[in-house]
Amino acid sequence: MSILSVNAGSSSLKFALYPIEGAGIGEAEVTGNIEGLEPSGQPRISFCATGQNKASAPVVVKPEQDVFDTALDTLKGLLATRFTHLKVQAIAHRVVHGGSYFSSSVRVTSEVLTQLASLNALAPLHQPHNLAGIEAFAESFPDVAQIACFDTAFHRTLSPLETTFAIDRQLTEQGVRRYGFHGLSYQYVTQVLQRESPRSAGRTVMAHLGNGASVCATTQHQSRATTMGFSALDGLMMGTRSGALDPGVLLYLMEQGWGHDQIQKLLYKQSGLLGVSGESADMRTLRASSAAGSAAARFATDLFAHRVVREVGALSACIGGLDVLAFTGGIGEHDAVLRQQVCDALAYMGVHMDASRNTQATGDSVVAVHADNSEIEVWVVPTDEGRVAAQDALAFL
Numbered sequence: 001m002s003i004l005s006v007n008a009g010s011s012s013l014k015f016a017l018y019p020i021e022g023a024g025i026g027e028a029e030v031t032g033n034i035e036g037l038e039p040s041g042q043p044r045i046s047f048c049a050t051g052q053n054k055a056s057a058p059v060v061v062k063p064e065q066d067v068f069d070t071a072l073d074t075l076k077g078l079l080a081t082r083f084t085h086l087k088v089q090a091i092a093h094r095v096v097h098g099g100s101y102f103s104s105s106v107r108v109t110s111e112v113l114t115q116l117a118s119l120n121a122l123a124p125l126h127q128p129h130n131l132a133g134i135e136a137f138a139e140s141f142p143d144v145a146q147i148a149c150f151d152t153a154f155h156r157t158l159s160p161l162e163t164t165f166a167i168d169r170q171l172t173e174q175g176v177r178r179y180g181f182h183g184l185s186y187q188y189v190t191q192v193l194q195r196e197s198p199r200s201a202g203r204t205v206m207a208h209l210g211n212g213a214s215v216c217a218t219t220q221h222q223s224r225a226t227t228m229g230f231s232a233l234d235g236l237m238m239g240t241r242s243g244a245l246d247p248g249v250l251l252y253l254m255e256q257g258w259g260h261d262q263i264q265k266l267l268y269k270q271s272g273l274l275g276v277s278g279e280s281a282d283m284r285t286l287r288a289s290s291a292a293g294s295a296a297a298r299f300a301t302d303l304f305a306h307r308v309v310r311e312v313g314a315l316s317a318c319i320g321g322l323d324v325l326a327f328t329g330g331i332g333e334h335d336a337v338l339r340q341q342v343c344d345a346l347a348y349m350g351v352h353m354d355a356s357r358n359t360q361a362t363g364d365s366v367v368a369v370h371a372d373n374s375e376i377e378v379w380v381v382p383t384d385e386g387r388v389a390a391q392d393a394l395a396f397l
């Protein structure tokens with residue numbers, strides 16, 4: 001018997017099958033990723049089953065079809081043809097927004113789906129895909145429990161000083177507040193650090209840098225501050241999202257005649273690395289392009305690093321300093337240049353990277369990359385949101 005986890009991010013659909021072993025879950029028997037689902041991306045599926053070679057192939061999207069729907073169909077097709085021997089007992093779905101409704105995982109019913117759908121507008125790149133995934137799998141596996149596991153849940157320990165926006169309190173009472181995201185990833189990285197680094201119980205800052213990107217500060221392994229807010233737009237610059245932006249810019253655009261849809265598209269799909277470089281949302285493409293001489297690609301990656309430095313400083317201030325810094329997410333795990341840039345800029349705080357340890361960290365395993373004389377520990381932790389979701393789902397069985 002196994003648990004399937006489904007993680008629809010803004011640029012990818014990740015999945016894994018974990019065997020149930022007694023009261024826990026074992027090593028994943030199948031892991032896979034359909035990536036390149038972001039605007040301008042090139043969809044591609046790769047997956048690997050225990051004892052087999054990794055398989056990879058392009059995913060063809062018909063002009064009239066939505067890229068995420070195609071990814072879901074591809075995943076369902078794969079499960080129905082290749083892994084029928086693995087009996088699925090529960091499906092754990094990453095759902096980015098639990099709003100004020102849920103501060104822990106929940107078994108999905110039609111009432112829960114209605115509540116979650118009311119949050120679609122707060123996370124348009126994620127929530128509709130997350131819910132489409134639940135509906136698709138509920139149809140294919142009608143007798144299997146569907147469990148929603150929330151990005152927002154890890155941040156339930158944020159204090160009102162962190163969650164409250166300085167606006168009319170009536171809006172705050174309506175739920176217009178900071179929720180925070182990437183919680184399954186932060187939960188996983190926290191578990192790893194708890195095991196690997198005794199100092200991580202102190203002042204820890206984790207940077208989840210993927211197509212979506214955020215920073216989270218913890219003490220005693222609990223979330224104390226984070227950069228994403230009411231929606232997954234706030235904070236860092238991302239693949240195609242702006243991150244924090246002076247709200248005056250939005251007023252200006254509205255005065256210029258921009259409508260809601262145009263502004264939404266700008267902020268979610270045409271900004272970030274893609275908007276600033278004018279080339280790509282993918283850090284790998286931008287690294288290659290800047291090596292080939294593109295000043296625009298170089299500037300976009302420099303700006304990305306600068307924004308990380310800015311937020312790590314701000315969040316460290318919120319928890320009274322820094323003991324442990326951790327990088328995760330597609331960029332955080334794989335891009336040694338970005339990590340070096342960020343750590344060089346944080347040298348004033350006592351962060352010192354070991355350049356060779358850093359370049360050897362390629363996202364395959366948990367590695368400490370700080371120099372022996374560094375006051376602050378620096379870790380690279382490959383995240384596993386699917387495992388946290390599957391662990392949660394097990395509790396419902």
Ligand SMILES: Nc1ncnc2c1ncn2[C@@H]1O[C@H](COP(=O)(O)OP(=O)(O)O)[C@@H](O)[C@H]1O
Nearest residue numbers: 009010011012210211212282283330331334335
């Ligand atoms: N080897 C690499 N070097 C630099 N960046 C990488 C590398 N591999 C992946 N990335 C970056 O990671 C991003 C995807 O991160 P991920 O966390 O998987 O995204 P999602 O937000 O969809 O969950 C890609 O857009 C790419 O920019």
Ligand SMILES: CC(=O)OP(=O)(O)O
Nearest residue numbers: 009010181210212232
């Ligand atoms: C919340 C969010 O931005 O998630 P992802 O990075 O998976 O797109």
Ligand SMILES: [Mg+2]
Nearest residue numbers: 009010210212
């Ligand atoms: Mg992700």
